[in-house]
């Protein structure tokens with residue numbers, strides 16, 4: 001596969017960032033953005049399935065306090081000139097235009113492993129495929145079958161999942177640890193990932209970006225599980241090393257998956273490196289606190305435990321983590337910029353492969 005930088009795309013990004021009304025040309029390259037995954041990309045689907053007190057809703061203050069864009073995916077949608085935010089598919093009020101330019105199927109607390117979603121009631125990846133199928137049927141009714149096919153074929157599809165599988169089903173609850181060793185569980189998750197990509201290919205998706213794992217051992221909640229006193233908190237090297245070896249396997253797997261699915265471009269998105277860079281050298285980028293979140297004590301609170309009554313830090317931009325499990329907006333921006341530089345040139349399929 002030819003991975004030469006596509007200068008048209010770089011040019012386009014520069015153009016888009018300076019002249020915002022060249023949106024039309026961008027839309028013809030990526031007519032839609034489709035997002036599947038977990039909380040890093042959940043635009044609010046859980047608010048439509050979960051009871052108010054559910055632990056994995058984040059539609060209450062202080063979530064969204066100083067974030068005009070909540071998610072890296074919104075930042076990307078904005079960069080490619082599509083829209084300012086990617087709405088949740090389960091929102092019943094979406095307009096035809098919002099639907100045809102793309103939605104998020106993401107659900108906080110979900111994973112490739114169906115077991116992962118059980119404790120939280122999230123929508124597992126297996127079920128998100130079903131939602132994608134319903135979505136396609138809906139846009140077929142709006143623009144016709146032929147146009148719908150074209151939209152799906154050209155849409156940029158982002159997959160971000162897996163973190164919860166390791167955090168929930170392996171490290172923090174023993175469910176899968178009793179059954180698999182780390183190598184075995186990594187391979188299990190990767191098999192699920194591969195079938196997932198095959199299923200969405202079957203539905204017509206052709207431009208797919210798959211994110212790897214972040215440095216899981218640096219999530220404040222994971223550090224907390226080791227019961228260190230506050231001055232001794234540091235990233236868990238074993239969990240980071242598990243994430244790194246998983247990412248290496250994923251990176252090796254994707255070209256094989258791509259080769260087995262005709263007309264497809266599948267890219268690996270490295271989110272580990274930029275986040276680890278920030279944790280290792282926070283000061284270079286204006287950060288001060290790396291080992292706890294901005295919300296509450298920062299050691300434990302996430303979801304409903306970080307709520308309107310929880311005190312928060314003054315300036316979230318100085319924190320890598322917003323709560324004990326999720327980065328701040330400033331980090332999302334950094335990761336977005338990093339990925340754009342890494343992947344931007346490869347996002348548009350080679351004309352030779354004009355995936356017809």
Ligand SMILES: *[C@@H]1O[C@H](CO)[C@@H](O)[C@H](O)[C@H]1NC(C)=O
Nearest residue numbers: 179180181182183184185187
């Ligand atoms: C993990 O389990 C597999 C079999 O399930 C075994 O072949 C392998 O040696 C084990 N790896 C380690 C590091 O224990």
Ligand SMILES: *[C@@H]1O[C@H](CO)[C@@H](O)[C@H](O)[C@H]1NC(C)=O
Nearest residue numbers: 285286287288315316317318
């Ligand atoms: C918050 O922190 C960021 C990053 O260190 C800094 O650029 C900004 O000026 C701070 N804002 C306030 C209001 O102190």
